[in-house]
Amino acid sequence: MDMGFLATATFWKYASMPFISAIIGYITNVVAIKMMFHPIEFVGLWKPYLGWQGIVPRKAAKMSAIATDTITQNLIDSEEIFARLDPEEVAEHLKVPLNEMTEDLVDQVMRTHHPEVWSRTPQAARETIVARIQSTIPQAIADTVRDLRKDVNQVFDLKNMVVTNLVHHKELMNRIFLETGDKEFRFIARSGAYFGFPLGLLQMFVWMFYQPFWLLPAVGLMVGWFTNWAALKMIFNPKDKHRVGPFELHGLFFKRQRDVASAYGDLVANEVLSPINILQQVLRGPYSDRIFTIIAHRVGEAIDESAGPIRSFMSWTVGDVNYIRLKQTAVERLIAQTPDAQDRPSPAMQSFVDYADRELAIEQTLVERMRQLPPREFEGMLRPAFEEDEWILITVGAALGLAVGVFQFVVLFGGG
Template sequence: MIDLAFLGTATFWKYASMPFISAIIGYITNRVAIWMMFHPIEFFGIWKPFLGWQGIVPRKAAKMSAIATDTITENLIDSEEIFSRLDPEEVAEKLKVPLNEMTEDLVAEVMKSHHPEIWERTPTAARETIVARVQAAVPQAIADTVRDLRVDVNQVFDLKDMVVTNLVHHKELMNRIFLETGKEEFKFIGRSGAYFGFPLGMIQMLVWIFFQPWWLLPVFGMFVGWFTNWAALKMIFNPKEKHRIGPFTFHGLFFKRQEDVARAYGDLVANEVLAPANILQQVLKGPYSDRIFTIIAHHVGEAIDDSAGPIRSFVSWTVGDVNYIRLKQTAVDRLIAYTPDAQGSASPAMQEFIRYTNETMAIEETLVDRMRQLSPRKFEGMLRPAFEEDEWILIAVGAALGFAVGVFQFIVLFGGGG
C-alpha cells in the first residue's frame, strides 16, 4: 500500500527527479560531445595542444580532407569524364564575350613587353586591326585548348589537390559537409541521450532507495554519459545491412538515409567544392597551371602571329621567362576577375558560361547518382571518419560530464549525505 503522505514529501520528489536528471545528463553530454567534434574551428586555450581545445574535425582537417578526397575521386567523380562532357565549340562561344573584353589589354601587354618600340610606333588603327584579328582567332584557339584538355585533362587539372586545398583552407566547409550530411544522425545522438538516460535513471532511483553510498550518483552519472554516447554511435552505423528478427527490422540509421544523404552531399560538394568556378581557378592557379598556359600560349600565339603580319613570334616566351610569369599572372588575374566570387558576382557573360558548365558537367547529378550506388562500407566512409578520430575523447568527455553532474546531484539533492 502506497503511503499517500509520502508522495508529497521532499524525499519522494528527490527520488522521482532522478530519471529526469539522468535524461538531462544524457542529453547535455551528447550535445556537448557533438559541439566538441566541430568547435572551436581554431585552437582555443593557453597551451596547445594540452590546455585548450580545438574541434576534432578542424584539428584533423588534413586527414579528414584526404579521406573525403579519396571518396570523391575514387568512387564518385572522374575528372576526364566530366571534362569530356564539354563541347569545345560551345565553350569557345560562351567565352567569346568575356575573352574579347580582356583581349585588347592582354595584346597590348604582350606587345609592350616583347616589342615595346614597334608597338609605340604602330598607328592606333593598326593596333585596333590586330586586336580585332586576335579576337576573331581566339575562339578557335580556346576550342583547340578544350580539345587538348579532353584528351588528357590530368596534365593540367589535379582534382585531388583542388579538393584537399578547399577543405584544408576552409575548415568551416569541412564542418558543413559532416554536419549537413549527418544532420539527422546528430539530432538522434542528442535525443538518444534522453532516451537512454531516463530508463537508466529509473534503475539508479531503485538502487538508491535501498543502497546509498556517496559514490553511487556520480558513478551512475558517469555511466549514463559514457553509455549514451557509445550506444548512439553503435545505432548509427550498425548494422550496415538490413536484418529482420520477427516483425522487427534493424538497420543503421545512417544507411537507412542513403538517398537523403546522397542529395545533401551532392548539393553541397557540387556547389561549394567542385563548382565550375572553382575548377576554372584550379586550372589557372593550381600546380599544373604552367601546362595550361603552355597550351593556351601555343594556340593563341599562332592566332596572334597570323594576325600580326610582319610582327612574328612575340609570344614565344618560355615557362621560366620573367615576362612569361608576369603575363601569366596578368591573364590569371583578369580571368579570375570574371569568375563568380564568394557572393556569386561576375559579369553576365561569365555567369552564362558558369551556367553552361554547371548543366553540362552535371557534377551534382553525378555525385548523387553514384552515392546512391555506394556499398555500405564505402558509404559509411562519408560520415564515419568524423566519429572515428579520437572517438574515445568524445565518450570520455561524456563520462566526465556525467560524473560531475552526478556529484552536483548528490550534493544538491541529498546535501552530501544519504
C-alpha cells in the same frame, strides 16, 4: 504510500533523478557533438594539450583525403569531368568574357612594355590588332581544351583540388559532415534523453535502498558513456537490413542513404567541384606551369596569326625577343584576370558557368552514384568524423555525466 510524502522535498529529489539523468544524457551528447566541430581553430594555452580544437577541423587534412578517395574512386574522376566538355562549346561560351578583356589586355601589355611604340601606333592599327586577336582566341581556347583532354592528369589534380579546398576552408568541411549527417546528429542528441531516463529510473530505485557516496557519480558517468556509445552504434550498425520479428534493424545512416546522397551531392558539387573551382585549379594549381605552356603555345599562335602583316612591323619595332616576351605577358595577364573561386562570376562569365554546370552534371552524378554505393563505401562518407576519435566523444560524455552525478550527490542529497 502516505500522500503527504508526495509533497515533501525528499520525494521530489527522488522523482527528479530520472529527469536529471535524461538531461545529463542530452547535454553530454550535445556537448560532444559541438566538440567534434568547434572551435575551428585551436583555443587554449598549450597546443595540443591545454585547450581544444574540434576533431573534424583538427583532422581536416586526413578527413578531406578520405572524402576525396571516396569521390575519385567511387563517384567521378578527372577524365570523366573533362570528357563532358565540348571544346567548341567551351570556346563559344568563353568568347564574350575573353573579348571584353582583350582590348584592355592588349592596351595594358603594350603600355607596360613599349609605351612609346604604342603611343605612335595609329588607332586604326590598334583596333585591327585587337579585332584579329578576338577572332582567333576562340579557336585557341578550343585547341587548349583538346590538349587538356589528351592527358588531363598531367594538368589537373582533382585530389589536390578537393583536399586544398577543404583544408583551407575548415568550415566547409564542418558543413559537409553536419549537413550530410544532420538527422544522425540530432538523433545522437535526443538519444541521450531516451537512454538517460530509464537509467535514471533504475538509479532512483537503487538509491531508495542503497546510498553509497559513489552511486550517483557512477551512474552519471555510465549515462554519459552509454548514451554516446549506444547512439554511435545505432547510427552505423547494422550496415545491412536485418528483420527480427516485426522489427527491421538497420543503421540510421544507411537507412537514409538516398537523402544523405542528395545533401552530399548538392554541397560538394556547388562548393567544391564547381566550374569556377575547377577552372582555378587548372590555371593556378600544382600543374599550372604545364597548363601555362599549353595556353602560351596556343594563344601565341593566335597572336601571331592575328598580327598577320602587322607582325613584321611589331617585330621590327620592338624586336623579336621583346615580341616573344610580350606574348608571354599577355598569357600571364589573361590567366591573372580569370575570376577567383570566391567571387561571383561576371554576367559574361556566367554563360560559361551555366554551360559547365549543365554539361558536367556533377551534382546529379554524385547523387546517383552515392545512392548505389554498397554500405562499406557509403559509410566512409560520414564515419571518418567519428571512427578514429569516437573514444574522445564517449569519454567527454562520461566525464560530463560524472560531474553532474557529483553535483546531484552534493547539492540534492547534501553529500551524504
